[in-house]
Structure formats: C-alpha cells, structure tokens
Amino acid sequence: MTEHPTEHPTEHPTGPPTEREITADVALCLPDGRLNPDAVGWSRAPVHDTSGVGRGLRGLGRNKRWEYWAVVTPDHVVALTTSALDYAALHQVWVLDRASGEEVDAVAIAPLNRSATLPGRLGDGPVRSRTRAVAVAVDEGPGGTRLRARTARVDLDVTVPRPAGRDLLGVVVPWSPRRFQYTVKDVGRPAAGRLLLDGVEHPVAAGAWAVLDHGRGRWPxxxxxxxxxxxxxxxxxxxxxxxxxxxxxxxxxxxxxxxxxxxxxxxxxxxxxxxxxxxxxxxxxxxxxxxxxxxxxxxxxxxxxxxxxxxxxxxxxxxxxxxxxxxxxxxxxxxxxxxxxxxxxxxxxxxxxx
Structure with missing residues (x-):
C-alpha cells in the first residue's frame, strides 16, 4: 500500500463544480450500459433507475451494488451491509457497545452475487442477505423502512419512519462514460425497535436515528x-x-x-x-x-x-x-x-x- 503523509488535507480543483438538480425519473445507464449523461446531477428523491448496473457483461468485475444501513442509539451503533461486487457478495452485521468499546462482528463472503438481492431502484423491492452466518432483510412500507438482521449473537428488528416531506441526497458522480457511481445518502431519520445482543434486549427508542448509504455503479x-x-x-x-x-x-x-x-x-x-x-x-x-x-x-x-x-x-x-x-x-x-x-x-x- 502507498504510504500517506501524516497530516492529510484533501486536494481539489479551485471553485465549486457546476451541478444540476434532477427532479424527474431518469435511467442511470444507456441501453448499451454506458452512463446516461442526462442522469448526472443530484436529487432530493430517489429518481434514478439503476437496473442497468450489473446486467449482462458490461463492466463485468467493476459493477458494485450495495445497501448499507446504520442505526445509532445512545448505547450502540448497528451497521448492516448487503453488497454484490460481481465476483463476490459481502454481507455484514456489526455492533458497537459505545460504553465498553466492544465490537461484535459477523461477516459472510459468498462467490458471485447469488446470496444478495438488491433492487434496481431504491424502494422498488426487498433487500436480502442470505447466508448461514448473516441474514439481513430490508423492506419498504407505507410509513418507512423495516430493518431486520440476525447472526449468532445479534437479532435486530427496527423501523425507520420517513417523515412527510423529508429530503434525501441522491448524486451521480461521473468519472467517464464507463466508470460512474450513483449514491443516495439519507441521514438522520428516526428509528425505533429492539436490539437483542447475546440474548439481552436493548430498546431502540428516543434519540435513536438511522443512515442509509445506497450505492450502484462501476468503479475503478x-x-x-x-x-x-x-x-x-x-x-x-x-x-x-x-x-x-x-x-x-x-x-x-x-x-x-x-x-x-x-x-x-x-x-x-x-x-x-x-x-x-x-x-x-x-x-x-x-x-x-x-x-x-x-x-x-x-x-x-x-x-x-x-x-x-x-x-x-x-x-x-x-x-x-x-x-x-x-x-x-x-x-x-x-x-x-x-x-x-x-x-x-x-x-x-x-x-x-x-
């Protein structure tokens, strides 16, 4: 790995880029699988159809799709990952006890993408991780999102309501017509439910919140x-x-x-x-x-x-x-x-x- 300087300021071009707000439905990919120029910009809602990512042989090995949810409470942080990376699927349930610093981690890596279910558009279908070690289920309903996860030590069932009129941030980042990323960041939504950790129940209640990182693209x-x-x-x-x-x-x-x-x-x-x-x-x-x-x-x-x-x-x-x-x-x-x-x-x- 390349050595990095100790003090690390990021470098960037002078001045802000020109960005376009997208308000209507748009396909991320053209029919031939390349980036659709009309999809480049940002949005307040999930208007991008990303079903072209991972379809066929276009960009094979470079397609990356994932759903990452984190639930933050005063006592714990719980992170759920369902991902399909073309050559493998990676699933994870991770818990931090914020008082003790103890981390509870379960990871499953399976060949190809068969153990992962990821919709072509945010909210258009269920998210699933299906392995013996890690099971994750994310389902959208009329009032919000239900998150469930199970490992040998963890059992989570949390609802994340979506208050009416609340924005999210969707962004398409283009590196080239063949390399690009669509991400949705949905930050600070309220969360409620329960976390079972080694059989001990911990309520997810007042003060708890959740974050979604939804990613679809072709990476370098x-x-x-x-x-x-x-x-x-x-x-x-x-x-x-x-x-x-x-x-x-x-x-x-x-x-x-x-x-x-x-x-x-x-x-x-x-x-x-x-x-x-x-x-x-x-x-x-x-x-x-x-x-x-x-x-x-x-x-x-x-x-x-x-x-x-x-x-x-x-x-x-x-x-x-x-x-x-x-x-x-x-x-x-x-x-x-x-x-x-x-x-x-x-x-x-x-x-x-x-």
Whole structure:
C-alpha cells in the first residue's frame, strides 16, 4: 500500500463544480450500459433507475451494488451491509457497545452475487442477505423502512419512519462514460425497535436515528474516500433550535462533476456544491479532524476507531471509521448560520482495491 503523509488535507480543483438538480425519473445507464449523461446531477428523491448496473457483461468485475444501513442509539451503533461486487457478495452485521468499546462482528463472503438481492431502484423491492452466518432483510412500507438482521449473537428488528416531506441526497458522480457511481445518502431519520445482543434486549427508542448509504455503479480498481455523518441540533442567530444532519464526502468525487455534500435542516436538504477540505492524522485517527468549505467549518472529535483491513490477493481494503461528535458552524442556502455542538456521528477514511 502507498504510504500517506501524516497530516492529510484533501486536494481539489479551485471553485465549486457546476451541478444540476434532477427532479424527474431518469435511467442511470444507456441501453448499451454506458452512463446516461442526462442522469448526472443530484436529487432530493430517489429518481434514478439503476437496473442497468450489473446486467449482462458490461463492466463485468467493476459493477458494485450495495445497501448499507446504520442505526445509532445512545448505547450502540448497528451497521448492516448487503453488497454484490460481481465476483463476490459481502454481507455484514456489526455492533458497537459505545460504553465498553466492544465490537461484535459477523461477516459472510459468498462467490458471485447469488446470496444478495438488491433492487434496481431504491424502494422498488426487498433487500436480502442470505447466508448461514448473516441474514439481513430490508423492506419498504407505507410509513418507512423495516430493518431486520440476525447472526449468532445479534437479532435486530427496527423501523425507520420517513417523515412527510423529508429530503434525501441522491448524486451521480461521473468519472467517464464507463466508470460512474450513483449514491443516495439519507441521514438522520428516526428509528425505533429492539436490539437483542447475546440474548439481552436493548430498546431502540428516543434519540435513536438511522443512515442509509445506497450505492450502484462501476468503479475503478483503486478508490479512496472520506465520509462524515452527524445528527443533532443547531442554534440559529435568533436563538431558535433546529434539527440538523450532516452529509460530508471527500476525495472520491474530485474528478467528477458533482459532490455528495449536503446539510439537512428540519428535513430540508441544502446542497453544498464545493469540494471540502478534510484534515486529519493518518498516524493518529483518534485526534480531532477538521472539515472546511465555503459554507461550513467543523471539527470532529473521535471517541472510538473502528479498524478494518482485508488483504485477499489483488483485493484489499483499509478502513478507519471513527465515532464521535461534530461541532462548529454551517450555513444554509439562504445564508443563515447555524452553530452546532456535539452532533453525534462518525468520520471515516477508506482505501480500496477491488
């Protein structure tokens, strides 16, 4: 693996990219499997049909499809992954006990994609991981999303309501007509249900929230990214308090025409079009991180570093996902400033060869 400098500020072109809001249904792929230029942009709703990804022989080995849900409570973090990577399917249920720092992890890797069910469009069908070690089921209903998962030590059943009128962030990032990614980030939705951990029940109740990372695309062999999420309250200049959720990305969008950056205030998306400066220490991930842009200046203080490394020949990954709190200031589309303090969430640094 390439050595990285200790202090790591991300680099990006000067000035924000030109981004287009998409409001009507659109296919991600052309009939021949290449990227549809009309699909490039961002949206507040899941308007992209991604069924062309993974169909036929186009981009074989480069198609990546996944559904990642995280449920955050004052006591635990639970993460569910269903993914199909062409040559293998990877499924995972991971739990963090936030008081003790104990991690409970179950991973299943199966050849090809047969153990994974992923719809061609967000919400158009069930999500399933079907292995002996890991079972995940995600189902959309009239009022929201039901998440269920089971491993030898974990049994989760949680409902994630979707409040009326709430936005999400959908983005198509184009690297070329043959390499592109569609992602949906849905941050800060309320969650309720129960977590059984080693037979002990833990309610998922007041203060719990959930995040969706929905991904469909064709990736280059090497990729690096940062991803930050936060949820809590912000205070405006007039003293009013607002629900605030952060969706912050870095590095992987630099060569494209769009970013995955956004600010949600009371459920409304305020799209951030410029690339962000991420500064953190790859030699000491639990030291504070800083993320800055034209409309935000935030500090992230980690409390726990989840470290994951995989080395399987030509396939390798390195992940540091740090859980902690965000503080600083953000600015809405109309120029209103909000001060945020202690927003719960995470920041991660990932390097992939896949």
């Amino acid at each position: 062999y090497r990729a690096t990214w940062q991803w930050g999420v936060g949820c809590g309250r912000g205070v405006a200049g007039d003293g009013t308090r607002h629900e605030v959720a952060l969706q912050l990305g870095g590095t992987w969008t630099r060569a494209g025409a769009t970013t995955e950056n956004g600010l949600f205030v009371d459920g409304r998306l305020h799209k951030i079009h410029d690339e962000l400066d991420w500064t953190f220490d790859r030699g000491a991930y639990t030291e504070p991180w800083r993320v800055r842009g034209e409309r935000l200046d935030l500090t992230f203080v980690p409390a726990h570093d989840r470290v994951s490394r995989t080395q399987l020949g030509v396939v390798a990954s390195s992940t540091h996902q740090c859980f902690g709190t965000w503080s600083g200031r953000v600015t809405t589309d109309d120029g209103a400033r909000l001060d945020v303090e202690g927003l719960d969430g995470w920041a991660e640094d990932v390097a992939q060869r896949w």
